[in-house]
Amino acid sequence: METLSSIESFVRSAELGSFSAAARRLSMTPGGVSKNVAKLEADLGVRLFYRSTRSLKLTEAGEHFLAQVTGGLDAIQTAIANASREGGQPAGTLKVALGLAFGRDHILPLLGEFLTLYPAIKPDWRFDNRQVDLIGEGFDVAIGGGIVLAPGVVVRELAPIHLVLVASPAYLKSKFMPQTPAELYKLDALVRYSQTSNQITPWNLKTVAGNQATIELQPRVTLNDPEALCHAAMASLGIAHVPMPHALQHLESGKLVRVLPDWYTEHGVMSLYFSAKKLMPAKTRVFVDFIVDKFRTQQLAKKWSAI
Structure with a gap:
């Protein structure tokens, strides 16, 4: 050795x-x-x-x-x-890259069950809202959306990512509920700064019927994290454009409501990324299969759909 x-x-x-x-x-x-x-x-x-x-x-x-x-x-x-298995079970350190809020809210709650199934695996999970170099930084798996597919990396899709417009009931009560995309210009915009493109992300909206609108508002507040945008919207600071995985729990609780509910944005796919090896390590294979199964049984693709 x-x-x-x-x-x-x-x-x-x-x-x-x-x-x-x-x-x-x-x-x-x-x-x-x-x-x-x-x-x-x-x-x-x-x-x-x-x-x-x-x-x-x-x-x-x-x-x-x-x-x-x-x-x-x-x-x-x-x-x-x-x-290198212990008792016939996959073993070893499993290094995974996850987004901060997404990993905490949707993947971390699954860790206990995963460890019960595979006690010889030792998770080493890194929470960060950036695109990692999967191979260069030695990660076994990355979970996220909009990741550039580098040579030697393969992808397994989990669920489409839809972005929706949200605001607090109190904010809309103090202003008004817009009926068209053009009316968004009369309201306060909570916009996202993209660390990938180093610019403010416009709202490219569409409907199932095929209508489209690109909205570029003057920011009332600029933030670089979708979960922070949700919290700013819940604080009645304005309207935010956020992914459904972040917005869903706040919509279900009533702290946020959809604005222009017929309009949404397609923003790629939430996926698992891992090295394209002919012989995938057992620890990686069982983790990938476990996450895919959880997305299927929990019907997350359906729950996260804006349609």
Whole structure:
């Protein structure tokens, strides 16, 4: 296993371009990664990297060695992950990336049942409203919407994402209930700043009948989190345009109501993302199947539909 660790340190350093980045991926220190690579070079009798204070570049021998070992390393690691079972159960650390509010409200409540089924799996879940580098950061799974599909990553769809307009009953009582998209310009807009596009997101609305309207309002409040937008709307600060997974519980409680209920926005699909390995580790496979089954049995695709 010592040689395998050295090879993994080499491969990740080559992929990520530095010992520090490889160390973060492997949960090691940069010194530990550098030591592993140095030992591998000593064992092979060749230099694999040109090193400087600012860069790490493969030598010709390093390029040839990387091409020969990369696929084999992934296959060996998958075989080890599948063989490392406790009592016949999938085992190992399961690193998952989740959005803050979405993960907390919809995925975290499932964790107890998942651990009962698979007690040898150790969840390592990271809650953050950003798109992660699934492979580069060493995640087994990411759950979210609108994630750019990078090479080596596959997707399994869970539910369409619809955005709807919401406001508090008190706010609408103090103003009025709009009947057309044009009347939205008379009300206070709570708008979202997209960290992906680095701009304010317009409201691209449509109806089942095929009507369309693009609304770009002057913001009364600008926020970068959909759950924060829901809370701002519940505080009667204005009208928000938010995903149904965030709005549903507040609509069911009556704290928010739909504005222009015939209008909505299609915003991609909530999906599971994972590495496209021929042999998926057992811990990843059972987690993916578990989440897909929960979305099906809880009928979340139907509940989150704005239609």
